[in-house]
Every structure is written in C-alpha cells, then in structure tokens.
Amino acid sequence: MSTAEILTAIQDSAVAHAISKSNHLVGAGLQVVHVLGFIALLAALVLISLRILNLVFKQQPLSAVTRDANRLFYLGLGLAVASGVLMFVSSPKLYFYKFAFELKMLLFVTAVVIQFAALRRVAAHENPHPVLARAVVAVSLAAWFGIGLAGRMIGFT
Amino acid sequence: MPNLVLFAEWVEQLPISTAIAESTYAFPIVEGVHLIGLSIAVGLLFITDLRLAGVILKSVPLTQVLKQLRPWILGGFASIFITGGLLFCAEASAMVANPAFKFKLVFIALAALNAGYFEFVIARKAAGDLDRPIVPRAIKFAGLASLSLWTVVIVCGRLIPYLPSTP
Numbered sequence: 001m002s003t004a005e006i007l008t009a010i011q012d013s014a015v016a017h018a019i020s021k022s023n024h025l026v027g028a029g030l031q032v033v034h035v036l037g038f039i040a041l042l043a044a045l046v047l048i049s050l051r052i053l054n055l056v057f058k059q060q061p062l063s064a065v066t067r068d069a070n071r072l073f074y075l076g077l078g079l080a081v082a083s084g085v086l087m088f089v090s091s092p093k094l095y096f097y098k099f100a101f102e103l104k105m106l107l108f109v110t111a112v113v114i115q116f117a118a119l120r121r122v123a124a125h126e127n128p129h130p131v132l133a134r135a136v137v138a139v140s141l142a143a144w145f146g147i148g149l150a151g152r153m154i155g156f157t
Numbered sequence: 158m159p160n161l162v163l164f165a166e167w168v169e170q171l172p173i174s175t176a177i178a179e180s181t182y183a184f185p186i187v188e189g190v191h192l193i194g195l196s197i198a199v200g201l202l203f204i205t206d207l208r209l210a211g212v213i214l215k216s217v218p219l220t221q222v223l224k225q226l227r228p229w230i231l232g233g234f235a236s237i238f239i240t241g242g243l244l245f246c247a248e249a250s251a252m253v254a255n256p257a258f259k260f261k262l263v264f265i266a267l268a269a270l271n272a273g274y275f276e277f278v279i280a281r282k283a284a285g286d287l288d289r290p291i292v293p294r295a296i297k298f299a300g301l302a303s304l305s306l307w308t309v310v311i312v313c314g315r316l317i318p319y320l321p322s323t324p
Contacts, residue, residue, distance in 0.1 A: 028319035035192070035315050036308065042193075043200025046229075056225040060217050068213040072204070148196070149189035156185040 007092040019090035037079025044073035100153035111143035165249035177247035191240035198233025209300025218288045254322035261313035268306035275299040
C-alpha cells in the first residue's frame, strides 16, 4: 500500500466520515479540546522546568512537585493526542502534505523522546547537575513551544 | 454601536495592523506567541487554582504557591495582552462583530473580578488560615471559579474563527 492509498483508506473510514460529515462545530469542539489539553500539558511542563531550575518551590522536594505536575502533563497529553488524532483522521490528505504539520510531528517525536530519555532522568535526581538540567529544560521547552508555533501555522499555510 | 465600528476601522488602518494582516507569517507567529504566553500565564494560574481547590501540590504551603508563581503569571499575562492586542489590531472590524470575541472579553472581565475579590477580600480575611491543612471553603470556590472562568475564556478564544460575525 502506498502512502496515498493509506491516506485515502483513512479518509474513507467510518470515523473520518462521521467527523467530516458532521456539523462544523464538532471540528471546532475538537480544536477546543486540543488547545485545552495542550495548555494543561505546557502548564505542567513549565512548572516542572521552573522547579528543576530552582526558580520556584526550592524548599519542596523535586519529586513531590514533578509527581503532581506529571498527572496534569499526562492528562493534557491524552486530551491533545486524542483530539489531534481525530482531527487528522477526518482529513488526512489536508494535513499530511503540509510542511507545518510535518514540522509539528517531527517536533512532537523529538519532544516525547526528550521527555522520556532526558527530562524524566534529570527530574529523578533530587539535585540534578545544573548545566545538564538547564540544557535539558531549554531543549524540552523549545521543542514543546515549537509544537505550539508549528500548530498555529497549519491553518495558515 | 457606530463609534465602536469607526474605532475598529481606524485601528485596522494603523501601519502595525496592516503589516500583520498582510504578512503570511506574522499573524500565525503572533498567535503562536499568544498561545505560549497563555500556557505560562493561564497554565500556572490553573496550577494555582488546583492548589486552592486542594487537588495538587498539597505539600507546598498555599502562601508559597501564591507568592512564588505570581511573577511568572504576571509576566505571562503581559505577553498575552501585547500579542492579543496585536491580533485585535489586525482584525479589529471582524472582532468587534464577533460573538465569541465579545464573550471572551466578558469572561476575562469576570475572571479579573474574581481574581481581585480573591486577592483583596478572601485572601486577606483568611490570611491566618491559608497554610492550614484545611482551607476555608471560600478559597476553594475562588480557585474553582477562576479555573472555570479561564477555561471559558480559552474556549471562546478558540471559537472566534468558527462563529460567524454579527453586525
């Protein structure tokens, strides 16, 4: 199966038809869930970052702050990914060949890899090495903020 | 309201407005920065609200949460107001006729009133009780009210391009 055939198959699926043939406010609702989920995710990430950099809650253990923040992070990630997948499925050909979308997916994969390979490890130490901590936080924030910027470009390019 | 329409038309003619409106990339980039500012300001405000409601960060004293997150929240809000103002300038005429935009402003005003009431009335009255394990109910309600109002602000904001303008 070629890429085009796969995209056509997705576009012709029952889920895709259900979304694309429904009222345009269903699509708007997915956008609303997507942005709310993304904001929850970023809020948690900003909190974890500020704590790792010792800019807030220095008196509290890093593990206590990240444990609570992680719940919010995964809630946000779940909402954003679920709504994002539904949006993509409803019109895969519209998104797949867009540069902004491709960039967003590339950044997303990068951000997830950094999250699990680096940020979680840094946060696992009570006193991470300051230079390493700063570098990982900077790259992680850049990747997730980049996802937001690339996401906003999708509708305009 | 003809004055409002005239004002919007005047704003839209400003050099900065036409520059943003006519560029392919300026508008989405400003929107992207608006979104990032939002995730810092409203995002950290959500975390404060969840702490007020007693959902997360219970190991951190409430007064510390309020005090330490405040500068980041205010800094984020500065960036949202600037980018939001620029976005308004570029589409002023459409915005003053857009129902989602009007509702967004109303809910921002309500959220600001709630924040002011919390800051100057509830938190002052309960100043001695803030760091106790069980906080007064008014504090929980203020947190939940803030969480709900800002969520509605974001929903209205995202619906701006989806709801038709009404004259």
